[in-house]
Amino acid sequence: MSSMAGYQAPLPDIHFVLRELAGIDQVAQLPGYEEASVDVIEAILDEAAKFAAGVLAPLNRSGDREGIRWQDANGGSVTMPAGFKEAYAQFAEAGWNGLSCDQAFGGQGLPRLVGTVVQEMWMAANLSFSLCPLLTAGAIDALHLCGLPAQQACYLPNMVSGKWTGTMNITEPQAGSDLAAIRSRAVPQSDGTYHIFGQKIFITFGDHDMAENIVHLVLARTPDAPPGVKGISLFVVPKFLVNADGSLGARNDAYCVSIEHKLGIHACPTCVMTFGDAGQGAVGTLVGEENAGIRYMFIMMNAARFCVGLQGLGLSERVYQQALGFARERVQGRDIAGGENSVAIINHPDVRRMLMLMKSQTEAMRALAFVVAAAQDAALRHANADERHRKQSFVDLMTPIVKGWLSETCNEIAYLGVQVHGGMGFIEETGVAQYMRDARITTIYEGTTGIQAQDLIGRKVARDGGMAIRALFAEMRVCEAALRAISADDTFSAIAAALDQGITAAERAVDYIVSGYAENVRAAAAGSVPFLRLMGIVCGGWQMSRAALAAQLRIDSGNTDPFYPAKIVTARFYADHVLSAVEGLAHTVIHGGAGVLGLDEEQF
Numbered sequence: 239m240s241s242m243a244g245y246q247a248p249l250p251d252i253h254f255v256l257r258e259l260a261g262i263d264q265v266a267q268l269p270g271y272e273e274a275s276v277d278v279i280e281a282i283l284d285e286a287a288k289f290a291a292g293v294l295a296p297l298n299r300s301g302d303r304e305g306i307r308w309q310d311a312n313g314g315s316v317t318m319p320a321g322f323k324e325a326y327a328q329f330a331e332a333g334w335n336g337l338s339c340d341q342a343f344g345g346q347g348l349p350r351l352v353g354t355v356v357q358e359m360w361m362a363a364n365l366s367f368s369l370c371p372l373l374t375a376g377a378i379d380a381l382h383l384c385g386l387p388a389q390q391a392c393y394l395p396n397m398v399s400g401k402w403t404g405t406m407n408i409t410e411p412q413a414g415s416d417l418a419a420i421r422s423r424a425v426p427q428s429d430g431t432y433h434i435f436g437q438k439i440f441i442t443f444g445d446h447d448m449a450e451n452i453v454h455l456v457l458a459r460t461p462d463a464p465p466g467v468k469g470i471s472l473f474v475v476p477k478f479l480v481n482a483d484g485s486l487g488a489r490n491d492a493y494c495v496s497i498e499h500k501l502g503i504h505a506c507p508t509c510v511m512t513f514g515d516a517g518q519g520a521v522g523t524l525v526g527e528e529n530a531g532i533r534y535m536f537i538m539m540n541a542a543r544f545c546v547g548l549q550g551l552g553l554s555e556r557v558y559q560q561a562l563g564f565a566r567e568r569v570q571g572r573d574i575a576g577g578e579n580s581v582a583i584i585n586h587p588d589v590r591r592m593l594m595l596m597k598s599q600t601e602a603m604r605a606l607a608f609v610v611a612a613a614q615d616a617a618l619r620h621a622n623a624d625e626r627h628r629k630q631s632f633v634d635l636m637t638p639i640v641k642g643w644l645s646e647t648c649n650e651i652a653y654l655g656v657q658v659h660g661g662m663g664f665i666e667e668t669g670v671a672q673y674m675r676d677a678r679i680t681t682i683y684e685g686t687t688g689i690q691a692q693d694l695i696g697r698k699v700a701r702d703g704g705m706a707i708r709a710l711f712a713e714m715r716v717c718e719a720a721l722r723a724i725s726a727d728d729t730f731s732a733i734a735a736a737l738d739q740g741i742t743a744a745e746r747a748v749d750y751i752v753s754g755y756a757e758n759v760r761a762a763a764a765g766s767v768p769f770l771r772l773m774g775i776v777c778g779g780w781q782m783s784r785a786a787l788a789a790q791l792r793i794d795s796g797n798t799d800p801f802y803p804a805k806i807v808t809a810r811f812y813a814d815h816v817l818s819a820v821e822g823l824a825h826t827v828i829h830g831g832a833g834v835l836g837l838d839e840e841q842f
Contacts, residue, residue: 245295245556247287247359250801251601253280256355258788259781260608265349268619274348282348286334286356290363293328297321298364301505302672306446306497308507313493313516316445316507322367326448330400335371339378343394350618354611357545358604361552365676366505368552370403370443372545376538377404377455381474384526384534392480393453403449406538407438407456407475407511415689417532418466422458424473425519433519434458434475434492437512440683444509445477445494452477454492455538456513456522457531464529472531473522475513491520502675540637542684544610547640550648550680551603557655557673558596564659564670565589583658591815592654598812599651601805602778603644605785610636631706635698636777642690642767643774645680652677691766694773700755700762704748707773711748714741714780720787729810730786736813737783740776743824747772750828761831768830772823779817782809 256262256279266274297319304319329335338353339345353375360368378397381390396402413419422436434456438444445452454475463469479487491514498508513520526534565584573581583589610633617630652674656663663670681687699707718741721734747769755762786809789802 244291245298245363245559246291247283247362248555248559248604249283249287251604252283252355252358254785254788254801254805255605255608256351259605259784260351260612262351262612265351265612265615268349268615269621270347270619271349271615274352279348279352282337282352283355285332286359289329289332289334290359293325294360294363294367297325297367297505299669299672301364301366302676303504305504306507308494308497313489314445314495315447316494316497316509317447318507319505322505323448325367326370326400329371330449335374335400336398339375339398340382340394343382343390344398349612349615351608351611351615354548354608357548358552358555358607361549362556363552364505365549365553366503368549369503369506370446370448371400372542373406373442374400374402374404375545376406376541377453379541380406380455380472380534380538381525383537384472384530385474386523386526389474389523389525392484393474393476396451397453401449402451402453402476403443403446404453405441405444405455406535406542407441407444407454408535408539409440410437411439415685417457417470420457420459420470422456422513424458424460424471424522424524426460430523432458432460432473432522432524433514434473434522435514435519437510439510440498441494441509441511442683443507444511446507450478451480451486454511455525455535457535458513458522460528467532469529470531471528472525472534474525475520475522479521491516491518501678502672503679539684543641543690544607544637546680546684547603547642547644548607550644550646550677551600551607553673553677553680554596554600554603554644554648554651557652557670557677558593558600560670560673561596561655561658562593564662564668565593589658592658594808594811595815596651596654598782598808599647599778599816601785601808602782602812602816603647605781606636606774606777607640607644609781610640632710635694635706635710638690638694638698639770639773639777641684642681642687642694642770643778645677646687646771647774648680649674649677687767687770691770692763694770695751695755695762695766696759699748699751704752707748708745710777711741711745714776717780717783717787721783724787724790729806730790733783733786733809733813736817737776737779740779740817740820743820744772744776747824747827758831760835764831764834765827768823768826772820772827775816775820775823779812782812785809 301319307317309315336345338348338350341347397404410420424432424434426432456473456475457470459469460471475492479490481487493512494509495512496510566582568583569580570583573585613629613632617626617633620626655670656674659670662668718734718737721730724730751762786806789805792802
């Protein structure tokens with residue numbers, strides 16, 4: 239019996255979501271995407287699936303076991319696990335790093351939706367490996383949007399090609415989520431450069447041996463900067479300085495002085511970085527305007543937050559595949575409905591319940607993430623300015639939900655994956671425990687779930703009086719009406735009723751937040767995480783409802799693929815087992831603040 243199933247990209251569901259929910263045909267017609275025909279996109283996804291399954295997935299378990307090595311030589315250096323350097327060389331050579339990057343810098347200029355799908359595959363196949371190109375992509379975005387032309391010409395072609403990688407250096411020992419406490423210094427020099435001094439912690443891929451140079455984006459303060467977040471600037475600080483002709487020059491005073499020993503993502507170096515520790519300072523150049531660093535860094539952070547949601551999706555798919563394979567092979571116990579012979583555990587109702595919780599929520603997460611990615615493309619490229627604004631408002635609203643709900647649900651699915659395996663799931667050799675360990679970080683980095691929830695209720699709901707979120711509810715009501723139009727079908731009536739109850743509960747919670755946020759912000763904040771969960775579940779239910787409608791249209795047109803009735807059954811399960819939780823969450827949002835805030839500090 240195989241206890242460690244290999245990863246295969248779920249291409250049938252991916253293609254269904256792209257066609258029926260995310261609107262890949264419409265995305266491919268946006269200005270600038272004319273060469274990205276659906277046929278070309280499908281061919282790219284097929285090749286990505288092969289690379290994920292054949293190159294990255296086999297390194298996932300070995301990388302977890304071997305981990306990374308730090309040596310205190312030449313100021314500190316990190317060696318990746320066996321096979322990672324070679325896999326990265328193949329990754330860069332195949333052009334995967336520049337898939338959605340600007341063609342002016344060597345990228346392929348494909349829609350972000352395509353990049354999102356491929357990222358799911360990388361993250362499912364090998365989460366630790368995927369974090370390197372993820373951070374590089376964020377650094378590319380920041381330099382592309384905010385960097386000076388000379389910085390773009392110097393760094394972007396090599397970063398887009400994957401020859402160089404990128405990082406973001408935000409966190410310091412005394413400055414985690416409180417960025418106002420950042421102390422790193424940037425001292426201006428006569429030649430226009432700056433000397434950077436300070437220490438950064440939790441720097442993902444801060445050092446490694448897979449690329450010849452690492453481009454650090456570093457937050458620091460200039461001497462006359464105002465206090466707080468208004469006085470933070472952003473600097474480019476390469477590991478190796480770059481000569482005028484583009485060749486690598488001297489080693490910069492930017493070093494990894496130690497690595498963290500973590501619960502999960504063992505094959506991803508999480509570094510403590512020092513800048514200017516040797517005394518002369520690390521040479522850097524200012525990105526954009528002085529004291530605008532927080533605004534620029536949030537370009538990277540918002541992209542990274544969406545991508546952490548994708549990590550949750552990828553891990554969920556991977557652990558579901560392994561649990562499903564195990565449940566089909568593991569023979570244990572008789573069928574409770576009768577029979578003399580032992581059966582595979584997939585025949586036991588509670589195992590089926592767990593598998594359906596994994597399957598339905600993973601499909602809901604995929605649909606939501608891809609729909610948001612398609613909106614990102616429209617916000618960037620749509621010919622109509624009003625439509626660009628509308629899509630950007632939707633993306634802004636959904637980003638904390640994608641990050642928070644997908645990562646939290648991923649942890650629940652990883653838990654279920656271990657449970658399906660029983661005692662064997664508790665044993666490291668079966669491999670499923672790794673996914674539970676790896677998943678745990680997703681609710682923490684790039685802003686904890688609590689921070690995402692506070693952003694959601696404050697900046698995305700209360701600030702505009704609930705305008706954007708109520709527009710979303712109106713869109714959901716259109717879907718509900720379409721479900722009710724299939725009046726003779728009990729399944730669609732049940733899905734419609736559950737979606738109605740979910741939207742109604744969410745509307746009550748939004749009314750409470752909008753009316754009470756200014757009056758009692760602490761009470762509203764006490765219910766912010768339940769509200770984020772509520773919104774994730776309802777948005778997932780909306781997408782599963784749309785999926786059921788699309789599947790029924792295929793069936794009505796004569797398509798006999800069993801995929802389509804399975805999609806409808808999965809949507810019904812989601813309605814009965816997941817959407818049904820929303821009423822209780824709404825009650826908690828509206829009434830739960832008193833219990834959270836009722837004790838004095840000394841009473842804990």
